Amino acid sequence: MLLDSIWIVLTGALVAGSCAMLGSFLVLRRMAMLGDAISHAVLPGLVIAFLISGSRGSLGMFVGAVAFGLLTAFLVQFLTRRGIQNDAALGVAFTFLFALGVLLVSLYGSQVDLDLDCVLYGEIAYTPFDLLFFGDASFGPRPLWINGALFVVNMLLVFLLYKQFKISSFDPGMAAAVGINVTAMHYLLMGLVSVTVVGAFESVGAILVVALLIVPPAAAYLLTDRLAPMIAIAIGIGALSSLLGYLMAQALDASIAGSIAMLCGLFFLLAFLFSPSHGILSRILARRSLSVKIAVEDALLWAARRREGEEAEVFARSEMLSELEQPASRLRMALARLKRAGFISRRNGGFVLTPAGKSAATDLLRRHRLYESYLGDIGYPTDHIHDSADREEHFLSPGLARMIESEVGERDEDPQGKPIPDTRDA
């Protein structure tokens, strides 16, 4: 029983691995739906191959599938050239072929021992019983061998033609310029997708193979900006989904293939939310931390200006909250952060700037007024200078600030006549 489970998970992982490899290129080339189309459109090829050869699992199956897979890609190209927009061309081509396939199955299904359920959802659970024999010796499940071979073929081709695939995915113009046959690469990819889809058919079915083609690469795409790691991550997600999906299906007594695809979806959701670079949550956090950083700088600037006015050194929190146009909660957070950084300290129920805080605040004020001077120099209207500087000063990189400083040169006053503090004073 355990061995059976291992066979099933391993087959699923191999299918998922092949799909993830090819799917990565589909996603990058914005051809994900072409993968979907091919996985549907190979159906008539399968039925015709069955009708001719009269047996399942023969080489004819692959030939038929590749023929119809390439036919789909060709048909889409043909219709697009006839002036039909790409998405409609795709829709016309694959629904027509799929309808043809379904009709053929309904007409001849009883003769070719092929039922629609199997084509649509596959039955990976039968994997352990479909054994490969040479003479009397059993060599393990046949789907495992088929999908293993497909995995190796895909791996080998992607490895050997990695550069070609990569360039023609990212920059077809350049690929053509350096002598790569972009059209050939396109049809090679489509051919590989067709073969892989057919191999996967019996295991995961026509529609769920789409999930394996698209979802793990999409998740990986959110996790990395480099192609090779993207492929590796996609394969990993596919394999892991195969394992966890199998366990989930056992627990729920539901379709294994469906569960695997759902797990892929779950991984995508995780990447969508938590990816460090492209996840929603991390982007929200980044925005939040930026707004706190702005509040911190505004608070320091406020304290620096206050010092200029020679008011009392100690300021109350309420004073700052009422004078700065920032949400109170954010300013409280800013104060807490300033205190932790040692820029302010408590005194007499209020706050004072520490020496480190004074120097940082003077720095900021200097930067603010230098930037105002710079804006004045380039002819920006004087009455807009302050607001602009107020907004943009938070985004000046140190390098840019230095360049502006040397551009403005030694100067004592900004365009509004306020002194530009020299940091050496502090």
Next chain:
Amino acid sequence: MSFDFLFDPSVRWVLAGSILIGVSSGVLGSFALLRRRSLMGDAVAHAALPGVAVAFMLAGTRSLPLMLLGALVAGLLGAFFIQSVIKHTRIKEDTALGLILSVFFAFGIVLLTQIQHSGAGGQAGLDKYLFGQAAALVGSDVQLMAVSAAVVCVIAMLLFKEFKLLCFDPGFARGIGFSPKVLDGMMMFLIVVTVVIGMQSVGVVLMAAMLIIPAASARFWTDRLNLMVMLAALFGALSGAVGTLLSTVGLQLPTGPLIVLAASAVFAVSMLLAPGRGILARVTRHISLKGRVAKENALRDFYELAEACDCWDAEATAAELAASRGIRAGAMISTLRKLIREGLVAEAGGRFRLKDKGLAEAYAITRRHRLWEMFLMHEGQLGSDHVHRDADEIEHHMPPKLEAELEQLLAFQGIEMKLPPSVHPIEAREVE
């Protein structure tokens, strides 16, 4: 074959339902096509499956209104997720579609297998869901579908002007006070409703075709939206009727594929025969253009030959003319035959010469050619809005003022037409 079944009231209801679904998907499909949302229907139809399964689980039986509601909710949710994946990540539309489509569908499959394995009866009805079996629908189901389809059509017609704006100029729509977002949402909602209703007879997998194929077929015939929508509705209705009838009689084949194949046949006919955009029309246009170009080139060659020897009645053999242009003599002979038939060229003993009428024509063509050369030399930087226009079109519309200016340039460059359009000057003026 007998047509008695047409008098069976249930068949008539089914037929009416399929036709109405064809009409509504044709109408909404036209808008979807123009908004480049064609594959949305595919995604929504797949995404609706879990909703159907959940409705079935809750009701414990196959209740159409509840299943429609479930499908609607799941379909809208799928559409919403697709939009938010596109909006919030760098993932492009095609991947987002495939992603939501397959994951939602997988979820639906998991639920369905759960229902099957838990032994709840009636899953036969759910199987039909995937490929559609209009014939299996009962009267009340069909009535509900027919009414919903009719309502969708009416709403789409009422919002026709707004949708038209949204398709062609969303910026302008915003400018005159419509919210493109709200309109887009409305359109999306109607598309989802259409898909959900249509799935009953066409099936989940092929519902996409009903949105795409009739609209894409109609696009071949016209550039006007009103006409396109009407044609798409007609094609949709036709495919629905044909598919349903074929499915009802005889072999008990699934309805969906038959409707899609009927629609594909309409599409193929449109692609071949439509005037203007059809393949046949294009080929004919191409051939006639090629013939005209060959004739005009031959005439110009004649003229230049005559000009070179400064004798208006210069003769040449077909081989000589062909050699000067670098084409096969056979092609030149067939062009010359046409010119003879039109009374422009005369032949005597294998040598050809221009007749009066031919010389006038050759003069006009050569002159036009040189004017154009002048124009390209001096005004070579054509405006971008002119580049795509058919050069032939411009040629016929050369403004008189431009023509006069170009003629001056021609004279200024010392290029003059040595030969008059005719040996008889009076005739020449008439031709001019």
